[in-house]
Amino acid sequence: MAKKQLITAIINGEEREFACEPRQSLLEVLRDSLQLTGAKEGCNNGNCGACTVLLNGEPVVSCLVLAVEAEGAKIETVEGIAAGGQLQPLQQCFLEGAALQCGVCTPGFLMTTKALLERNPHPTEEEIRFQLAGNLCRCTGYDKIVRAVQAAAEGAK
Amino acid sequence: MSDNSPISYSDKKYKVLGTRPVRHDGADKVTGRAQYGADVQLPGMTHGKVLRSPHPHARIKGIDTSIAEKIDGVYAIATGEDWPDLIDKVAELGEGAVNLHDLAQNCLAVGKALYKGHAIAAVAARNVHIAEEAIAAIRVDYEVLPAVTCVLDAMKEDAPILHPGLRTETLDEPSDQPTNIDRHIHFETGDIDAGFAAADVIVEKEYKTATVHQAYIEPQVSTALWNEDGHLKIWTSTQGAFTARQQTAELLQLPVSKVTVTPCEIGGGFGGKIPVYLEPVAAILSRKCGRPVKMTMQRDEVFEGTGPTPATFMKVKLGATRDGKLTAGQAYLAYESGAFPGGMIGPGTMCVFSCVELPNAVVDGYDVCVNKPKTQPYRAPGATQAAFAFESTFNELADQLKIDPIEIRQMNGVKEGSQRVDGPVYPRIGYLECLDAAQKSAHWNTPLEGPNRGRGVAAGYWFNIGMKSSVSASINPDGTIHLLEGSTDIGGTRTSIAMQLAETIGIPAEDVLPKVVDTDSVGYTDVTGGSRTTFATGMAAHKVGLDLLQQLTARVAFLWECEPNEVQVDGDVYRYRSQQMTFKELAAKLPETGDPVIGRASVSPEGSTNGFGVHIVDVEVDPDTAKVTILRYTAIQDAGKAIHPSYVEGQMQGGAVQGIGWALNEEYFYGADHKMRNASLLDYRIPTCLDVPMIDTIIVEVPNPAHPFGVRGVGETPIVPPPAAIAEAIYQATGVRMTELPMSPPRLWKAMSQR
């Protein structure tokens, strides 16, 4: 077993330190060491998007990022979206638009959408579908998710 | 835009039903706080992993765990030797029965591996990485046997036999030959020869469908703690806590009272999370090492080691008069059951002709073992395959007769009083109303223009099973009601059930606070499956409401010193002469009127009720690549009464998209070595956002006479029509009739180039 390394990263705005083995993924460390279980594991090989978090503002599948790569990085997870006990409009749009059924894909969708809307506040339906194509949802058929993203973009106008 | 206004056939006005409140568990889910199976953390927790067979069929001659045991951090190892002696016993699990002996062998093999991915041994270790190292260090001595993974091959006399003791269950005398055919079902009505003799046109076709998987995004995950006092606690992702308890208790030969199952939030199931896989194995490991053991499947294990739905071979023959009246129908359905007997053939045979009145019919169904994972229910189990065969043949017949596909369905469609081929007579149903809605829809009335484009339509049917549900409720002084239920919530049923109690009491949905609790805390409740939850558990919620109302009027009568029957109840307002009081005011006074008010109810509606849907789809087929693009999609369905229209739409949209995946892409792709080649979510491609358009919905409401609010379960029907509807649209676009699923580019391209 390789020796553990000490990593420092800004997670949801707070500086956090953690020790990890070089073989551990960021997803594993977030969930098991830092108790940030919002990011979900659906496939553990980069295909489902359930584990999406933002790394320096970019959406990444955290199951394919090694925890040691997070040194010095800024990481945002679903736990960091709502601020001061208030849901963000994006979360509100998902709720009111019934854009979740089982909800296991939801944290990933929220993170991908957050990154999308930050880069492009008024995406077309085509752009939304293109950007969210890396996040699989097996329950909703995507209709209500796309509409929730549209509603969130509407609100951002 | 979505045309989603319900078309109601009832004059009843409701206060809560039909509104769209935010789900009670919503905030937890959008903040990442909801506790799914993988989020369970217990002190001293260890991690389990399963060693799986690399061979589709092999005798296990020996398992050597000596090296693995010595690895630092390995706490326990389990094999099939650890099962207690299990008698052959069949347990009913809601969407099908299971033989416990087979179930145990499926969780940890005994004697033989019957499919690639079959669990052979399991390890508990300090962390998953060590458990994986230990798995790699276990040596298994296999004698590889010939395998069979195609239903037609498995039915041949010289096929490799999976279970030497298996004999076909049939109405005739069973033969004494070893076989893979575990069951033959036969229904007959009228005079089939006379029926075909009376036909002017006969169409007969053969169909094949591939193995597909439920592919829920959350893999199976379970944690078990076998306590020193002999009590077993399980936290798991399951569609039914009580069925998980029953299966685990029976496999481990424990009384059910010794097992507590806590259902975690579940990340999808669609029928695939009814059987246990990990729960009893984690329990055995926990007993051996005295610590909690958590087990999570990897995605390839989900594909190769849990239940897909059957691949099939089917034949359908239909006869009709020149003016489009069906005279006879014959169906032959051979369904794979996977490694163990007991597949989805039963509902397949009941559903194949369920949308038409057929005076003369014969249905033969065969359930066949093959070297693939044991098949499990997948949303309307067995019905989608049968509908692909029947609806496709029906569309071809309509085409030959030059009759509009909706009109021919109206002409032959089932209604109240029609008899299904397997016997039951329909009560009030909403099939013709769905067809009318389809005919009047914006989609059907907009001409489809452009080259390489086509439009298709198909119908689908599924039951709502009844079974058992229990709830209990207590009234809080602040005017809210806590509702405890045993139905795990997959798609928002906490809310759809709470709304039915809210309606009964006349209070807002938000004032009912539903909670899914563990098996110690509520009465027995069957699985969330069979489109039964909003229907049957909703019925229990209504009944508990009536129980509370009765107690409340007694309390009001006590306060106002009158007789309970003199109290008038109007929604949430109670009146007697000039006095009146709201539920909220009453709730605050309850503590002064006597004991706390609690209610309870359990139901077990007999038989099943019926849900119908009709789908319309427009496609464009790329002539060079044969890629099919879905341009427009409309799903129409009878919900009886749509409790929460958004959730009904969500079920229709989700089911339609799963059906689109099944129709166009999804399949277990096998090599000549009988091994799956695409056991990942990259290669087993379920639809993404970019593969589908918005899915328009039209909800039809023909009240279900078997439910106090007229509810019909809606979860499963929407996966039934898509493959046949898309096949027809492809035919209209290309002139090619596809009779094999999936209609993927290579297969369609081949068919198009042979045209």
Ligand code: FES
């Ligand atoms: S778990 Fe990371 S992409 Fe699926």
Ligand code: FES
């Ligand atoms: S809501 Fe279940 S996977 Fe998206």
